[in-house]
Amino acid sequence: MTRYGALSLLRGGLSGQTNWQPAWREPAPKSGYDVVIIGGGGHGLATAHYLAANHGITNVAVIERGWIGGGNTGRNTTIIRSNYFFPQSAAFYDFSVRLYEGLTRALDYNIMFSQRGxxxxxxxxxxxxxxxxxxxxxxxxxxxxxxxxxxxxxxxxxxxxxxxxxxxxxxxxxxxxGSARHDAVAWGYARAASAAGVHILQNTEVTGFRIAGGRVTGVQTSRGEIGCGKVGVAVAGHSSVVGKLAGLSLPVQxxxxxxxxxxxxxxxxxxxxxxxxxxxxxxxxxxxxxxxxxxxxxxxxxxxxxxxxxxxxxxxxxxxxxxxxxxxxxxxxxxxxxxVVHDSSPIIDESEVAGLHFNCGWGTGGFKAIPAGGWCLAHHLATGEAHALAKDFGFARFRTGALIDEAAGAGIAH
Amino acid sequence: MLNIDCPYCGPRAESEYRCGGESLIQRPALDCSDAEWADYLYTRNNPKGVHIERWHHVHGCGMWFNAARSTVTHQIFATWGMTDPVPELPE
Incomplete structure (x- = not known):
């Protein structure tokens, strides 16, 4: 991966700008991966990047039905904030803001984060x-x-x-x-993940899951079946649709x-x-x-x-x-x-199907949470344990009643 | 703008109504398990297709009624009274 900067720009100027490579590769799908991420939006791409960068897991595919960043990542108003009420939310979302603060340097991609208040x-x-x-x-x-x-x-x-x-x-x-450039967040994560070896498979739709003995072992896609050890689903508004393919009903609307x-x-x-x-x-x-x-x-x-x-x-x-x-x-x-989830807090957890993880429930505020959402899902996929920041954002809270009700707490309408 | 056919008032603009979410939910017995109760409270049909839901004609007659609506095209296939039987609907 060529580092972006004054030097590469100068070199490009001297060579007629012919030195630039595509920011991410378009590989053919392999028959199997350690981890398959469904959804090539910010959360999915960030998960793939942090699997590689934090946990050394690079045999990863991101499967996207359309083009990367073309869903909610390209459809939001790019606002980044952490004005939440409950301690768990404040810790989580403020971690996300701090990751955003260093993201341009970490990804070598200008995400144009402007902390304009x-x-x-x-x-x-x-x-x-x-x-x-x-x-x-x-x-x-x-x-x-x-x-x-x-x-x-x-x-x-x-x-x-x-x-x-x-x-x-x-x-x-x-x-x-403040705000950041939404496309740059998706493209920056995609470029960094691709450089680490992650396969980004665009125009590939997941049509079903292969589940054996209560554990997910593969996904069926429009480009054939792909085996995998674990799956992370980060598909925002289509979480229920993908969940249904695995026989799950999620508390999402x-x-x-x-x-x-x-x-x-x-x-x-x-x-x-x-x-x-x-x-x-x-x-x-x-x-x-x-x-x-x-x-x-x-x-x-x-x-x-x-x-x-x-x-x-x-x-x-x-x-x-x-x-x-x-x-x-x-x-x-x-x-x-x-x-949207009843308590307006996210879900980052493994589902009833072993190995099948979800990152959803962001409601109207998923963009600001991209770095932390990806960070915590990658942690859960890699270690099998929920990240400390995400341990209260699991499926269990709907059964135990330990909701983190930010709709009431922060008065945020999502 | 949706044009919603109130069974009592006839067709009126969407802005006169509030949607009350999924209809025909049955409350489980009070001695049910925590999981069943959580399911009753929090799990909803969220189909990409026809959804049976309650609407409230809040700025009209004030009555509640059922509607079957596509969540993809927003087309409303039928509206009917809360206690009336479900009419025949497309898939």
Whole structure:
């Protein structure tokens, strides 16, 4: 793998830019691997990378039905944060933010992580009380959090509507929050994993499992059967569909979450703004597009498009916060299928079928968790034991009742 | 925008309704195992295909009813009252 940098760029310049190799290989599938990862999104590719980098397991295939990073990894709003309520979540998601902080160097791939801060706004007294509770919880958990009054919010985000219908009473800022380039995260992990020997098999659909004596021994794919020692499934909204192939029912429901980008404009918003009360959040990408997110369509959906009522509500919310954006047009609109679990916390665990592991339940917030999700699934696959950060995020909690209810705790709608 | 046919009011816009999730769930006996109870509480059909679900006409007549809807195309095949028998549905 050629290291990217000034030197290789210079050498490329002298040789007419003919020295560049594809970032990952397109190998033919082997008859078997030690570990098969289903799903070539961020979590799957990160799992493959950490299996190689942390555990020396390189006889690994990542099987992707479409193209890598083409599912939710390419369909989110790229926000990274760790503003959770419960200690387990804070530890897990903050580990993810810390991995993101070093990821560009670790992968030798610029993921363009911009820690521009993330603001959550309160528009009424109750919202302000919730933010105060949230800030206290974050600080107790060792996560950076700043609570600001209206003047503080307006000093940081002077573009806010000076005369809003829903007044801005305060805001919670996580300065280390921000956004990254979503494709680069997938491509960076793919490049590093491929260089270590991992096979990335795109346009390959898993159609079934080979299970013998309660243990998974292989997967059937559209390109033939592939044997394996263990399987990691990281397919987000399609977790139930893949689980069903192994005869499993998972506590997951699939909902569409919609997002939009505007036409690109000059830099005009240098932070991430969430306003749950007006039903929207937005940031500006490095291309200049405003990236706006809506809420879930609260009926089951596998259609990667969102509903018109949410489109209207999001536009209304954005214009309420920033009336000057009213003349921008939506350039693109799409939805990703989110794997929502009752307590809005992930599942990283081995299933009832021995050797068959799942990484799912990310709901609307899987992108920020990619490094930690991959790290912990790789640990579980390699050692047979749950990682310390993930031990409470197992299937058992639905039976024992030890839920980690972030829907109630952090007030995050997923 | 979905056009949902309330059995009581007729077709109305999606924004008048709330979806109440999977329908026809049977509560197990109270002496069931923890696993069965967890299954009842947390495991839901999440089909990529036809789903039988409850809808609430919250900004209309206020009544609950059942609907069979495709989770891929969002097409609604039938709506019927909560206690009425399930009509014949496509696969």
């Amino acid at each position: 993330m603001w959550m706004l309160a528009h009424d007294r109750h919202g302000l009380e919730m933010l105060r509770r949230s800030a206290n919880a974050m600080r107790l958990n060792g996560v950076d959090a700043e609570l600001h009054d209206e003047a503080g919010v307006r000093a940081a985000i002077p573009q806010l509507n000076p005369n809003p219908r829903f007044p801005v009473l305060g805001g919670l800022c996580q300065p280390r929050g 699939s909902y569409a979450l919609q997002a939009f980008v505007s036409e690109p404009v000059k830099p005009c918003l240098d932070t991430v703004v969430l306003s749950p009360a007006t039903g929207t959040y937005l940031s500006q990408s490095d291309k200049g597009e405003l990236v706006m997110g809506a809420g879930l369509d609260l009926f089951l959906s596998y259609a990667q498009r969102g509903s018109l009522p949410w489109m209207e509500q999001t536009a209304a919310g954005v214009i309420e916060l920033f009336p000057q954006f009213s003349r921008l047009r939506f350039l693109r609109q799409w939805a990703g299928i989110c794997d």
